[in-house]
Amino acid sequence: MKTLTHLERLEAEAIHIMREVVAETEKPVMLYSVGKDSAVMLHLARKAFYPSPPPFPLLHVDTTWKFKEMYKLRDRMATDSGMELLVYQNPEAAERGINPFDHGALHTDMWKTEGLKQALDKYGFDAAFGGARRDEEKSRAKERIFSFRTATHGWDPKKQRPELWNLYNARKNKGESIRVFPISNWTELDVWQYIQLNDVPIVPLYFADKRPTVERDGMLLMVDDDRFPLRPGEVPVERSVRFRTLGCYPLTGAVESTASTLSEIIQETLLTTTSERQGRAIDKDAGGAGMEKKKQEGYF
């Protein structure tokens, strides 16, 4: 008898979910944010459909404010996987010059939330894979693996369909679309271990290195390009830092670290005393119910 490990069970579940989506929806897409969760999701997709390339495109909802290294890996992974890469930037946000320095919450709202809605509408995708995990945040713990959105992309936590066994009901009403979360049941540690065991390529920013940073509002921010407006007295300092999560560089706090291998990263993760999303400014809006509110408005 062969005993499946927890990672083998999680992998099998994710692959099963992806195949159900491909079999039961008309036009699926994979949201690809270039982070480690996206990296694992992409690897699982390649495994699920091998030897075919995954039968759907990758969609990057770009804010134009990601780290340079992220853009580099994104383009490489699209080539390697043989998948079409769609990059969408909200034209209205571009026109109004929305940026994380001057516009705060509006930046995320316009580039990410609105951008995502526009992209899904533009291409007419009826199902979109996302790399969200239930352990990340309290409202996500209650979200189904197949999560339905209204025509205006809203989420109603009270009207979720019961999800039994591994039977997913992918039948949609007119105008509805589905967000599908194949790695819902993974934890941060599971993601890291899977990356290690399967040599999944990730953005080098997860590994510690000397990087120019400034300390601002209790966060260490990396000065990734010359669009970063330095405040009076701020001078970028080379620090050995790494990132636990990746987003827009002006909104993503680095941690001081010397972890330069996956083992060391995992070690640091396990020994750490703050949770993963803490480096992200987005969850703090609107108090305890921040993410739940964002999701109801259509944030992924």
Added chain:
Amino acid sequence: MTTGPSGARDSVYQTDALIAEDIDAYLEAHQHKTMLRFITCGSVDDGKSTLIGRLLYDSKMIFEDQLAALEADSRRVGTQGQEIDFALLVDGLAAEREQGITIDVAYRFFSTDKRKFIVADTPGHEQYTRNMVTGASTADLAVILIDARKGVLTQTRRHSYLAHLIGIRNLVLAVNKMDLVGYDQARYDAIVADYAAFALSLGITAFTPMPISGFKGDNITEPSDNTPWYSGPTLMQHLETVEVGIATDQAKPLRMAVQWVNRPNLDFRGFSGQISSGSVKPGDAIRVLPGGKTSTISRITTLGADLDEAVAGQSVTLTFADEIDCSRGSVIAAADAPPEVSDQFEATIVWMDDDPLIVGRSYWLKLGTQLVSATVHQPKYQVNVNTMEHLAAKTLELNAIGVAELATDRPIVFEPYADNHTLGGFILIDKITNATVAAGTLHFSLRRAQNVHWQATDISREAHASLKNQKAKVLWFTGLSGSGKSTIANEVEKRLALMNRHTFLLDGDNIRHGLNKDLGFTEADRIENIRRVGEVAKLMADAGLIVLTAFISPFRAERDMVRAMLPEGEFVEIFVDTPLEVAEARDVKGLYKKARAGDLKNFTGIDSPYEPPLQPQIRVNTVEMTPAEAADFIIRQIMPLK
């Protein structure tokens, strides 16, 4: 040892020494961890959320920032005074945090060095039965919480029944809040004895009882000094070591529901799915259901290298040595032990929608990767989930659980739920709203078809028909008693014989006196009568014949059922549209007279309804035409016959 919130706090940051000293050794150990999915069942007051919060806390799954938020929240909205309210860690949605109750299924994660755990946290109220069933459907184990002050309550019975219904074999009876009864052994023993008696009545023969306090931490991770009389495992020890059914699943014959056909180029044709039982190796003989063709496995492909073996639980892609029919919905099975194929079942159904079950309505039924239309008969009974009594029921409403027969529009590959959850568990989907309205478990096929496998024959139905120089058809005459069905059908058959067509006429005389002589005239018997006629007609059509049937067949659903048995276009519905007054006035057999006198029950048109076809292919009328004219008209309509 008592571990109050302040005492336990120190242990949170006593991180595993191995992590700091030798991370690679630690990771090596963790790679081989197994997983246990469990559900906690209890009501608001049983301390369920507190227990889960405690498990997360004791297994060091709470980070400093979360703890700081928890402490602040505890003071603001907590129910434990100045102490930490663990329940706040668990109650996710804003609405629930305000009301202080959980309203949906939430999943939590923690791990120890032996196992990763996924906890489904579901509310305990009766109105959330569907949520508990949902959470239980993926669980290997259930923790049934009891408040030691209150003992076995109605809700305890309900939770145990549901856990048992959904097939959870491992039950833990956690007698919680022992601190509030002074850790009294006699109280604990009485509750366990009480529960054992009840459990046995449900057929639960084994469960693991333990005295705990989620709030104080007794017997959660460490054996408690407060219960020296208890020598069993702590909750965590039990969760880490309990055997789950993986070995049993692997020992069963191979079953894999095909999700997707992988066809990147002409040289590769693979079948993707998740193995639900058994194991598979290259060279194994397999059979594809429902077609019944056999082949052998050539490869188990995956990114990287091919596998030598795959087992229950794994998602794989298989290729065969032969090109045989296999597509989404097919089941790949061990050649010598295939599962059953049937279209009529007895099942337990849990209704999950605000709109009640409509008996006879067509719903989508999804089982494994098969999607078919299904109708549910009137429930045999509904179960009172609090007392387990069987109650009469005409329908099932939200959160009701009942046993009913159901029929699918085409045969599906299945196994009883007790043997295979993937091939025995199903959901029903409303065809208009697309909502998941019910979940169910199949008990058995109603057709004793268990040992009859579809024989894949070499002479196809098309070959049978072309040998006869014709196309098979079923000319289905429907209409009131005395409307002229048999007379007209007979005229049609005579004309077909003159045209050298191979035909057969099925009517009451040759069916009711033989094949169906065990059936009476109740609604159920009439449905069964038509079902059998339909099956016989189908076999004859398979043999290439033009079949004529003359039966009242009063119900639309049954005629549609027969239509669905046959290939598109082969079923021709002929409505002999003679008005009731005319048929009754003729009364050739004197039956209307008897029915009017009350001597004949359930007579169509008198005290039993006739549902006329909505869109018959052919309509004839014996008031305006003679039988011969009607027959000529029908022949013109069905030409050409090749």
